[in-house]
Amino acid sequence: MSISVEKVPFNRPSMSSDELLHIEQSIASRELSGGGYFTRLAQSLLKKELGGNCEVLLTTSCTHALEVAAILLNLQPGDEVIVPAFTFPSTALAFVMHGANVIFADCRPDTLNLDESLLENLITPNTRAIVPVHYAGISCDMDKIMDLANSYDLIVIEDNAHGLFGKYKNKSLGTIGHLATQSFHETKNITCGEGGALIINEKKFYERAEIILEKGTNRKRFFRGQVDKYSWVDKGSSYILADLLASMLCAQLKRAKKIQNSREKAWNLYYEKLEYWASNNNVKLPFVPDEAYQPFHMFYLLVPDVEIRDSLLNEWNSKGVNAVFHYLPLNRSEMGRKFSTNSNSCSVAEDISNRIIRLPFYTDISLAEQEKVVSVVLESKW
Ligand SMILES: *Cc1c(COP(=O)(O)O)cnc(C)c1O
Helix, strand or coil, X not given: CCCCCCCECCCCCCCCHHHHHHHHHHHHHCCCCCCCHHXXXXXXXXXXXXXXXXXXXXXXXXXXXXXXXXXHCCCCCCCEEEEECCCCCHHHHHHHHCCCEEEEECECXXXXXXXXXXXXXXXXXXXXXXCCECHHHCCCCHHHHHHHHHHHCCEEXXXXXXXXXXXXXXEXXXXXXXEEEEXXXXXXXXXXXXXXXXXXXXXXXXXXXXXXXXXXXXXXXXXXXXXXXXXXXXXXXXCCCCHHHHHHHXXXXXXXXXXXXXXXXXXXXHHHHHHHHHHHCCCECCCCCCCEECCCCXXXXXXXXXXXXXXXXXXXXXXXXXXXXXXXXXXXXXXXXXXXXXXXXXXXXXXXXXXXXXXXXXXXXXXXXXXXXXXXXXXXXX
16 A cells, blocks of 8 residues: 555546647637637537537536526426436426426436336326436436336436446437436536536427527527527526637547546456455445446445444545545435425435445546555445
């Protein structure tokens, strides 16, 4: 073990000199607001990454991309959107902000994704959409979700904040639902600080999405010469990412292979070093189903119970390993209780939330840092 490493942070965004070069180029161009050269480049890089059959619009965040999706749904009072209980608040908040109630789906104990077998029972005549989250970028059972959505005429919006580069049966995550959202927050694999994208797989949503992003105006159509002046035509907000930030995003996207390779190596190293300890101590490591290709977004452990979890977090953090817990179930939150019409308890989500630990995991984590984490984990007892 390397004693030179004192503290291992939970996350540290990966930055290279390319990001700075792109930012300099963006500043020199004097094209700083949205829709410029780097926005178009990032959108086309993402589109290519996702297989080319979608449209991509950069947004200020994943939360905002989810809000655009919510506006596209034309939600009416009483409408319901099914979301997992085990997710970040944005997955639910975006739809509540635009008038829906949310119905919480419990999660599967293996992938921690929403349990597709529970969905049909949650559907009512008011259901409009399902928002699966690919937890840790490990895909939900999308065939089951899409079949159900198609038979009940529901829109599927993949919250793919964790899952850029992930796949389900060889299809890129983000291209399976009617719409999908990405995050470029600094905790995600690819980042520009704060940023996001809306992925449009159903072409009929595209033109209105552009308007919603442009503060409810048809400015994009005006620039394309399709209308002779532009004006206020719809709901919307200021959801467009600044070209300055898109420039940074382009540098990250161009380095994506390298970033992903480093993450894969780091993920596999944790798995190999902890596998034996985990199986001897009733600890579960992440489960990746055969049909899923994971993008190495996070590394988590499920320990036996909440007392052990809390004491391990204390112990590891006191030894300089910044391990953390994760989502508190949304059905138990103040807002979740207010805006959900199903007060069903999501017992699996609540159990997982009590037992999960995320280890420090980031693109440039060094071997010495990982060895420090591994040795602190292996020496812990309960
Ligand atoms: C990070 C995250 C978000 C929010 O992303 P922002 O870009 O910060 O708005 C939404 N959903 C999930 C599942 C996330 O992990």
